[in-house]
Amino acid sequence: MSIVLVGVGFAAMLALMFLSIPVAIAIVIVGALGGYLMFGMPMVEIMGGVVWASLNSPSMLAIPLFMLLGELLLRSGIADRMFETLAVWFDRLPGGLLHTNIATCTLFSATSGSSVATAATVGSIALPALHERKYPVKPSLGTLAAGGTLGILIPPSINLLVYGSLANTSVGQLFAAGVLPGLLLASLFSLYVIVVHRNANPVTQNERVPLREKLKSLIHLIPAVVIFVVVMGSIYGGLATPTESAALGVVIALGFVYFSGKLDWELFVNCSLHAAKTTGMVVLVLACALLLNVTISMLGVTQAVTNWIVSFELERLTLLFILICFYIVLGAFLDAMSMLVLTVPIALPMVTAVGVDPIWFGIFIVVMCEIALITPPVGMNLFVVEGVRVDNGSFSDVISGTLPFVAIMIGVAIMFVVFPEFVMWLPNMVAN
Secondary structure, three states: OHHHHHHHHHHHHHHHHHOOOOHHHHHHHHHHHHHHHHHOHHHHHHHHHHHHHHHOOHHHHHHHHHHHHHHHHHHOOHHHHHHHHHHHHHOOOOOOHHHHHHHHHHHHHHHHOOHHHHHHHHHHHHHHHHHHOOOOHHHHHHHHHHHHHHHHOOOOOHHHHHHHHHHOOOHHHHHHHHHHHHHHHHHHHHHHHHHHOOOOOOOOOOOOOOHHHHHHHHHHHHHHHHHHHHHHHHHHOOOOOHHHHHHHHHHHHHHHHHHOOOOOHHHHHHHHHHHHHHHHHHHHHHHHHHHHHHHHHHHOHHHHHHHHHHHOOOOHHHHHHHHHHHHHHHHOOOOHHHHHHHHHHHHHHHHHOOOOOHHHHHHHHHHHHHHHHOOOOOOHHHHHHHHHOOOOOOHHHHHHHHHHHHHHHHHHHHHHHHOOHHHHHHHHHHHO
């Protein structure tokens, strides 16, 4: 009976979303209405307390802080200088600025925590330069959309923070687990560019930049590197919690903005407002999902679904390959954060029942969320990159340019399933 109710509720949510009802509203309608129909008004009355208890957590405070950190780097011009520096170093490689797109996304991901912010920031900087130098449109858009997805995998990651809260697992270990997979994806993206788009560099008359100038330009990468080292080092050194490390990152970013001469009241207020708006969207979806989870828990759905899956006696590999297919399909209709908060309470007990580590599963599900960000028809990064392009071309260009990267990410997800020790090596080392 519980499994049938899950199916009905999930179908109802999708139907509401197809009717253009906002995701958060669709979730809360199903969660609150379902709780009321099954248990009456007392069930609805306790939901507020449950949501408050879950959100009134120090780890949740890290979300607006990391959002503010990314905004400061973006609006102060530090991100622009990062791109210009990396362009000097990667311009002569096979594929040229396409590598710069990926490298800048990777570096910015280490400070922003958001894929959408990463894609929008780097896209707005890179696309005018790519258009001016007549780079092919599809790979230009594809590298930006795919590179932007690294924002939710490479720490600090907002999605890993939310997963840690939902799964009651160590955020520090999740951050450690996200480093190698993020770097692997970035490397494979660049390898694809070298193999397939090695001749993408248009013929240019630009003179080769002297090595001394290249080395001098590296000073513009210092803010991102210092912030990443301080944030991650303070966590793993036992000096700070993830929230405290986020606050340290913001203070250091403010220092870099101040010494660059860009810090003023208007900039600070503007950054704070944008960070607050983005945080509000994330927390709203999370709060509504928690309401739904209350109903799911009271109905015993999680245990019923877990027992149902266990009754099939599926092996670990079989179950995870089924989940890969499930998440690919689901990602075509839901945004990444909604997919995360809706499925973790049900999927996590299922996979732990067959011996899957919760830390590993956090990275797995975030990789699947990355795929959802560039999967049509509702991939958020596709719309973000389309929104900042300068040539007013067809939306199909973004989709075509991104599909090869979707295939790469699916291949990486399969590799993680077959070789889970790759994901767990760094968090195990840190734990020891």
